[in-house]
Amino acid sequence: MFIVYFIAIVFITVVNCDQSIDVLDQDGVFTVNITMKDFETTKEDQYMYIQYKIPDEELFIIGFLPLTNLTIAHHVVTFACPTPYSNESFWIGNKPCNGPTVILHDWSYNIPTLALLPKDVGIAVGRNTPNKYIVVNVHYLLILKGDNSGLQLVMTRKPFEMFIVYSIAIVFITVANCDQSIDVLDQDGVFTVNITMKDFETTKEDQYMYIQYKIPDEELFIVGFLPLTNLTIAHHVVTFACHTPYSNESFWIGNKPCNGPTVILHDWSYNIPTLALLPKDVGIAVGRNTPNKYIVVNVHYLLILKGDNSGLQLVMTRKPCKYHANTLLSGSSDIKLQPNTQTIQVPFSCSYRGQLVSFFAAAVHTHMWGRVNSLYRVRNGNVTLIVKNSPKISQAFNLLSSPIDIQSGDYLIGQCVYDNNDDRVIVVGDTHNDEMCNIYVMYSYIPENITSNQQTIYRPPFPTCWNNLVPNMTKLIPEDSVIFPPISDEDQTDVDESTSSSTTTVEVLKSTTIKNIDNFTSADTPKQTITKQFSFHHDTLVIVWTSLIIILILFVMLCYILYIRNRRQVTRFNVYAINVDNSDTSNDSMFTNWTNRQNKFKRLEFDIDEENPSSY
Incomplete structure (x- = not known):
């Protein structure tokens, strides 16, 4: 029987100084997110402190992920102590704790980096330690609104046999113009590769930038992705794998990532940067014995800006993975949205002929007119929901409620639903003024070796499901596929704002070119106030x-x-x-003076002439 592994994606759940615990299923590792929600600074150089009470159990911190960037914060410092300075969940000031205080981690002068301790090394907190609270300090640079900065802790309950330290090995992202740095994390041989720009300047809105990375000639596996940007900079960041990049240059501007067959590995859009990790024993094969010789990262820039360092961090390993993973691109380019029209349905379908695969995570993608995307499996006339989600809520990868297996002979059907409140026709295109219909699905499978010239080649079994190839099958799409999916109360505010009209973008003054700033990285717009959204x-x-x-x-x-x-x-x-002193002040004379202004002026002129006979 085919064993299905699933992906564990770390979602940054932003609630006002609340923390979320997300299980990664990586040897019992979990994350805690300590962040603000829509915080508004009142002056430059403001110090904000956020506290987190550690549960009464033996825990170990093994990693840190700052959730901010240098256009917002000068630094993010993590403290541990028995008593925080304030009983409030957050406070403004210059003091984190009362009594002994330990600095656990400091981030500054770099774009957000994931810092992991070596294997079998952790920082003890909680029970049997003086570290009962974690306090995160964000030193804000500017006056801004709607900020969600903070820190993600990577933690475990697993005890360490060797030793416990209070210092951390920090993985720095070395940013050179489209060069890549390899930083060994020493976590089962896992390392990171950072594919980023340095001080890039766009020349127009909706510019597509591609950055290539040549994979070393060895058997490697991608086990995680960390986008290094945010929604005020980029509409999306897409990661491709291919045999030959479109250009021999380290980076290029255009609309094409590769020459020849191209595989989409990961897509980030409409969310704050999230670390997506594959589960244990599952990885995407690249390098030797695969057609994937290059990684190409596409950053779709929204605005005209300067000094940007956006890109992607790959988490990789040399350790062979029992199960391989890949991403299916499904959707349609047959998009023509008539003006002032609601519930426009764009269907797509295909049949599958190949080995058994298992879908475990999915992401939907449209631009500003999308209402809901859905995908279904059809087997022997029975329709099974794979994913149904609104691009207005999230366009990041989400775990499916349960894995869905796809076998040879199955059909995939789906559709994107749109509402066009504009007075123009919307068609498919690459810019935010056009539309798209995409559903990305991650799947796992047991690799089947293909021998060619005495070399084993691993090929993905299900790369695309595009356009309406089996139109008769789309009649089976359920009627409720057009209905907005159920959402949580936390998402309701964002949905209300995004559905108020057809445009849901982060408010940035587009007429203002972002000025170059020392150490400028993926920015939220420096030197200006930022609000959440405009419509x-x-x-x-x-x-x-x-x-x-x-x-x-x-x-x-x-x-x-x-x-x-x-x-x-x-x-x-x-x-x-x-001449008020010479005037008659009786009621009758006052009334006469006011009602006969012409006579009054003549009298005044005569008096002035007699007093100043030489003035003429």
């Missing part, structure tokens, strides 16, 4: 701003007219006051 279409925004400017001009003109009129009245009152 104006470009044309609507122009109309609104034009209307506001016209109203402002009219208001200024009205104020000026009232000012001139008031000055004339004041002048008249001053003239009246010249």
Whole structure:
């Protein structure tokens, strides 16, 4: 019987100073995320402290993953102590703890890095130690809104036999222009490869940048992905594997990653950077004895900016994996969304002929008009749901509720559902003004060796399921596939904002080119206030701003007219006051003076002439 392994993806659950525990199923390792939610600074160089109470059990910290970047924070420092400085979940100040304090980790002057301790080494916290609390300090650089910075702890309950230390071996990402650094983590021979740009400058919006990495001539396996960017910089980061890259240059601008067969390994979009780890004994084969000789990383930039270092960190191992993994790309390019139309369905389908595979994780992807994507298996007329999710909630890989096996003779059917509230037709395309219909599915399988010229070649059994190849099968798509999937209360706010109109992008002033900053990395927009989201279409925004400017001009003109009129009245009152002592102050005479202004002026002019005869 085929044993299915599943992926464990570390999701950064952001709630206001709450922590989430996500089981990685890697020898009992789990993660704790200590983060803010939509925090707003009130000044530059503000120090924010967040506390986490360690459970009353023997635990060990074996890794750190800062969840921020240098355009937001100068540093992130992790402390351990018996008593935090404040009883609040977070506080602003310059002190983390009361009493003895231990510094466990410090991140600064680099893009976010995963730092793991060597095998059988951990930092003891919790029971039988003085370390009852973890306090994370974020030193903010700028005045900003909607920030979710913090730290992810990698922890385990497994006791260590050798020794326990209070210092950590930090894996630094060495960033050179499209060069890669290999940092040995010494965790069962796992190492990392960082494929990033250095101080890259885009020349227009929606620019596609490709970065290549030549895989060494040895049998290697990818076991994890860590995108090094965020949604204010990039719409998505896609990782490809192929035999020959499109260009011989280390990086290039365009719309093509490779020449010849291309496999999509991982896609990140519409989420904060997440570390995705494959389970034990499962890996994506690359290098020797595979057609995957190069890794090409595509960063789809949103804005015009300078000094960007976006890219991807690969977690790799030389240890052979019993089960291989790969990613299926399913979807359609037959997209034409009519204006002001709701519930537009774009179906796709295919048949499968190949070895047994098992789907265990999936990610959906559309642009701003997507409502819900769904994928189903059809076997002997029976329809089984594989994944149904809204791209407005998440476009990161999510575990399936249970693995779904696909065998030869099965069909895959699915669709993307859209709502177009705009006054124009939306078609398929690469920019955020166009649309896409993608569902990525990770699957595991037992590799079948293909011998060619006395060499064993590993080939993925199910690379694509594209367009509507079996249209009769799409009639089996359930009617409820158009309905927005159930969501948690935590996601409700984001969904309400994203469905308020057709546009759901992070608010950045697109007319402002991001200036170059020393040590600038994947940025959230430096030197300006950031808010969560805005939902104006470009044309609507122009109309609104034009209307506001016209109203402002009219208001200024009205104020000026009232000012001139008031000055004339004041002048008249001053003239009246010249001879107020000689004027009759009875009610009748006062009334006569006010109602017969012409006579009054003549009398005043005559008096002035007699007093100043030489003025003319």
